[in-house]
Amino acid sequence: MELTVLGGGIAGISAAYHARKMGVKATVYEARERWGGLLDHFMVGDFRFDYAVHFAFADDPELLRILKQTEHFVHSPEAYNYERGRWLKHPVQNNLYPLPAGEKVAAIKSFIERPEQKEVSNYCDWLIQQYGQVIAERFPMTYTRKYWTVPAEQLSTDWIGCRLYRPSLDEVLFGAMTDETPNTYYIKEMLYPRKGGFRTFLEPLAGDLDIRTGKEAVRINPEKKFVEFAGGERAYYDHLASSLPLPELIPMIDGSPPPVKNAAAMLWATSVGLVSLGFNRPAVTPYLWFYVYDEGMLPSRVYSPSLKSPDNAPGNCSSIQLEIYFSRKAPLQKSEAEIIEHALSLVERWGFAARDEVVAADFRVLPYGNVVFDLGMLERRRVVTGYLKSIGILPIGRFGEWDYLWSNQCFASGKKVEVLLAGT
Ligand SMILES: Cc1cc2nc3c(=O)[nH]c(=O)nc-3n(C[C@H](O)[C@H](O)[C@H](O)COP(=O)(O)OP(=O)(O)OC[C@H]3O[C@@H](n4cnc5c(N)ncnc54)[C@H](O)[C@@H]3O)c2cc1C
Incomplete structure (x- = not known):
């Protein structure tokens, strides 16, 4: 019994590490010449x-x-924000101190007058409800157009979690009057x-795992259970976990149905x-x-x-x-x-x-940077991951699970092979 893992980022390495701990042989195939994925570096x-x-x-x-x-x-x-020639401590909503008095008054008034709790249909509604119109438009909505590349109206709120601080009125007032504010970062x-760069952290994890680099998966046949790599070499698998981006994984699977292909093609990052x-x-x-x-x-x-x-x-x-x-x-x-x-x-x-x-x-x-939670993404993702489950492929990692995961969460994602392998 053997586990085959596609992608040598932290999710794939974690999958092989946890398989090994269960006494299951695991092989990781990585397209690039070095393992590490997003956690690697360059000179x-x-x-x-x-x-x-x-x-x-x-x-x-x-x-x-x-x-x-x-x-x-x-x-x-201790992060900062740069806006219109000023440096504000992070998060801005708690640190309006450097703004001119009139702008602070407008921001605080709008914070106080922010709309009551009502149904939130997108990220824009959520921002206005949390921070009021003035702060929302000036800071996070502007940032959203740069970072997410679309207006906040086009995003859902499913990714927010603890990422955005929701201050009390006292905190907003305090941060408008002094720059001696506490750090509220999550x-x-x-x-x-x-x-050695971030990748050094992964060395004890990778240890002597079997990680084969320069192996770009190009085709998967779920019936005959093989992965084919560029150049034609094949690896037959018992169990398969993949951290490859879903929009790339689905088209390489023999017989993937058109609705699944369509749903995968509409996922974007x-x-x-x-x-x-x-x-x-x-x-x-x-x-x-x-x-x-x-x-x-x-x-x-x-x-x-x-x-x-x-x-x-x-x-x-x-x-x-x-x-x-x-x-x-x-x-x-x-x-x-x-x-x-x-x-x-x-x-x-x-x-x-x-x-x-x-x-x-x-x-x-x-x-691939950040998966985008545009409206309807969760349903498209459900169609794709449901199909993968039906053909016995375990999606792992940031682009396999198609989620806004940090590296520690990708480590946990790779650990999900324990369930896949239990009883083998
Ligand atoms: C801008 C940015 C900042 C971030 N900052 C932080 C941070 O401060 N802290 C934190 O914890 N996390 C951070 N993250 C998140 C973190 O980088 C990821 O969660 C994590 O590295 C993803 O690991 P992964 O293994 O899922 O994916 P990846 O690292 O992308 O690994 C996937 C691997 O699959 C390989 N691959 C792709 N196609 C093929 C193929 N066809 N065949 C074989 N192999 C293939 C790729 O080469 C890659 O090595 C950040 C992410 C971004 C984008």
């Missing part, structure tokens, strides 16, 4: 960049034990390896354009990470890899990475050279560095 000269901001946090004692085997820093999640401690910059001097920014609201500025979020760990940059140097979100609904319409030029102009505008201090510059794209 630009001597600068190391993760694929977008990544910190580790976990409640699961087993995952915590694994993470803590790696020497790490513990960061306090995570209290964020871990990051001292050396944002992509992330990463501009990675290295500087020839230390600490170009004091901000570990910050959100950018101005719609004329392409990035939604910016963070500093060298503040996560100095090991991410050569001695006396520093780095930042800008995340630009786009999608099939809002394609990226600039060339790589234009995007890097835009990033350099922002670095100057934010007062971080001069152009001649930039010694490394890179642009690349993550095709």
Whole structure:
């Protein structure tokens, strides 16, 4: 009895790890030449960049034990927001202090007058109900157009969970009068390896698991139970778990019915354009990470890899990475050279560095960033995952479960193979 796993990100590795713990042989097939998926990194000269901001946090004692085997820093999640030339502490609704008095009054009045609880039919309704029209429109609705690439009216609320802070009137008033506000971020401690980038955390998990890289699955036959890889090689399976994105997985399954294919084709995710910059001097920014609201500025979020760990940059140097979100609904319409030029102009505008201090510059794209919870997505996802269950494929991970999962939740998702394998 053997488990075959598609995708060598944390979900796939966790699946193989948990199978191994049950005494079941497991093989992971990964398309790229390195395992790690979104938790991997790349080098630009001597600068190391993760694929977008990544910190580790976990409640699961087993995952915590694994993470803590790696020497790490513990960061306090002190994020900032940049809007119209001002830096506001995060979350903005609790930290209106830097705004001019008249704007604060308008925001607070609208918070007090926010509509009573009524049926919420989309994310826009939810935002107005939580924060009032003025705060909702100025901050999260603007950010939504950048980060989710569609207006808030087109999104459901199924993904919110603890991600957005809902302040009391006292908290809003307090944060409008002083900048000495408490940190209300939903995570209290964020871990990051001292050396080697985020992927180092996964090394104890991957251990000596059988992870075969350079194996891109292109076809699955659920009746004869084989996976075919680019080049024609086949692997026959007893049990199959897949962390591949559902819109790519379904078309590769022999005999997948048209309604399932249609539902999968209508699932969509944002992509992330990463501009990675290295500087020839230390600490170009004091901000570990910050959100950018101005719609004329392409990035939604910016963070500093060298503040996560100095090991991410050569001695006396520093780095930042800008995340630009786009999608099939809002394609990226600039060339790589234009995007890097835009990033350099922002670095100057934010007062971080001069152009001649930039010694490394890179642009690349993550095709799958965040799965989008547009209206009707849950039903389309149900059709697809129901079909996978009917043919004995276990979907795992962020793009297999098609959910807004953090890495710790993908670890838990991979653990679901325990149910699949129970009794084998
Ligand atoms: C911008 C951004 C910021 C984030 N920040 C955080 C954070 O701070 N903390 C946190 O915990 N989480 C964060 N996350 C979430 C985290 O990155 C993911 O939850 C997690 O890495 C997903 O793991 P996975 O194994 O499900 O998917 P992936 O990491 O995407 O792994 C899937 C693997 O499948 C492989 N694959 C694809 N197609 C094929 C094929 N045909 N054949 C074989 N292999 C294939 C891919 O190459 C990939 O390696 C962030 C995510 C994003 C996008």
